[in-house]
Amino acid sequence: MLGTCGERPYADEGDADVTMVWGRAEQQDFRSRVRGCIVGGAVGDALGAGIEFDSLDRIRAAHGPAGVTDYVTAFGRRGAVTDDTQMTMFTVEGLVRAHVRRDTGDWHPPTDVHRAYLRWYATQNHWGPDERTPDSGWLAREEWLYSRRAPGGACLSGLEDDRMGTLDAPKNPGSKGCGTVMRSAPFGLLVGWEPALVFQLASECAVLTHGHPTGRLAAAAFAVIVHGVARGEDLETATRGALALVAGHTGHEETTAALEGALAAARSGPPTAERVESLGLGWVAEEALAIGLYCALVAEDVRHGLLLAVNHSGDSDSTGSVCGNLLGALHGETALPPAWVAELEGRGALLQLADDFAMEMTQGGELHGPGAVSDAWTARYPRS
Structure with a gap:
């Protein structure tokens, strides 16, 4: 039975991933x-x-009728990422630390993700890392x-502030x-x-934010x-599964309409920037989801899907990020355009974080726990 944050519902259900049997082929596919997913989202971002913040007309005037077809300079360089990638990275780090900290008997992943987001918040307000807090981990x-x-x-x-938003008292x-x-x-x-x-x-x-x-x-x-595509489902099947889950929650109407709108748009003819904009501009949650999903559904390949996802008059980095997450999880890392990956800011850290996540989820028992502790691993992902 699922509960709220205060009820700590994860003690039993969260053990499911530990009992999985991972063969070598399954581990390689998962990684x-x-x-x-992680690098693809960063590329789209x-x-x-x-x-x-540019309109479609302005994008076309500056970059040609097709809009952008490659990285353009942002934040002083090509291939720069935004807060979307930053926060995604700290989500990953929080989930890894939650699994490592489970050994202490204190198993509540939302708390660890909240602490990870507080570490991200520090990166937005400090000049650089605080060497006085070694338990902040490597990412910080x-x-x-x-x-x-x-x-x-x-x-x-x-x-x-340090107050953690909950379903009953959200931020x-x-x-x-x-x-x-x-x-x-x-x-x-x-x-x-x-x-x-x-x-x-x-x-x-x-609801933490x-x-x-x-x-x-x-x-x-x-x-x-x-989750569905990472387990081998196609995008439409995974979306239908999400619709079924969303429908049981109060206030689902906007999210349901966005998902159904993306599916309908994918059946409405050749993809265009104008059809993307019919789903919204992406500044709010359901519109970013609808645009990213639509572009992934109609993508001829990763390059085509990502360019479609960013060439519109709205929140281009967020819709590109969502589309990249989906296409990357669906097709794996080798489907990502190599020139874009090569020029991506933070590529080394992104790959290291992704590999650490995959290793924790498939081989965590050999890195920490009773009778098996890697000091290097717990230094990277402290339990405290």
């Missing part, structure tokens, strides 16, 4: 999908970063992350900005969990779609 010591990349107001205000109860969706793909990579628990966890972590029902339900639906 490829994790890499694809970077493609949209330089045009995030990555100096390149100490840079504001147009973070959303609700993400910042939701983390400006920013009126906000449904896309800041919940753009960071939630990693929950879907918990492939050993049941979809309902993935949905629950993504919901609880959305955004309390509107659509904000959390769109994030949860996105996580469940990623």
Whole structure:
């Protein structure tokens, strides 16, 4: 039975991933999908970063009738990522640390994700890492992350104090900005969990900053779609599964309409930027989800899908990120355009984080726990 944050419902259900039997082929496939999801989202984010606030007409005037077809300069360089990728990385780190900390008997993943987001918040307000806090882990010591990349107001205000938002007392109860969706793909990579628990966890972590029902339900639906494709489902089947879960929650109407709108648009003829804009502009959660999903559904390949996802008059980096997460989880890392991956900011850290996540989920028992402790691993992901 699923409960609220205060009831700590994860003690039994969360053990499902530990009991999975991972053969070598399954581990390799999983790692490829994790890499694809995390790096693919960052590539989509970077493609949209330089045009995030431009209209479609302005994009076409500056870059030609096709719009952008490659990285453009943002934040002083090509291939720069935004807060979308930053927060996604800290979501991954929080989930790894939650699994490591389970050995202590204190197993409540939303708490660990909240602490990870507080570490992200520090990167938005400090000049660089604080060497006086060694238990912050390796990710918080990555100096390149100490840079504001147009973070959303609700993400910042939701983390400006230590109080943890819950389903009963969410932060920013009126906000449904896309800041919940753009960071939630990693929950879907918990492939050993049941979809309902993935949905629950993504919901609880959305209300850490955004309390509107659509904000959390769109994030949860996105996580469940990623979960489905990471387990080998096609996108439409995974979306139907998310629709079924969303329908049981109060306030689901906007999220349901967005998902159904994306499916309908995919059947409505050749993809165009104008059809993308018919789904919204992506500034709010359900629109970012609908646009990213639609572009992934109609993508001829990863390149085509990502360019479609960023060339519109809205939140191009967030819709590109959502589309990249989906296509990467669906097809794996080798489907990503290599030139874009090569030029991506933070590529080394992204790959390291993805590999660490995959190793923790498939081989965590050999890294920590009774009779097996890697000091190097627990230094990277401290239990405290």
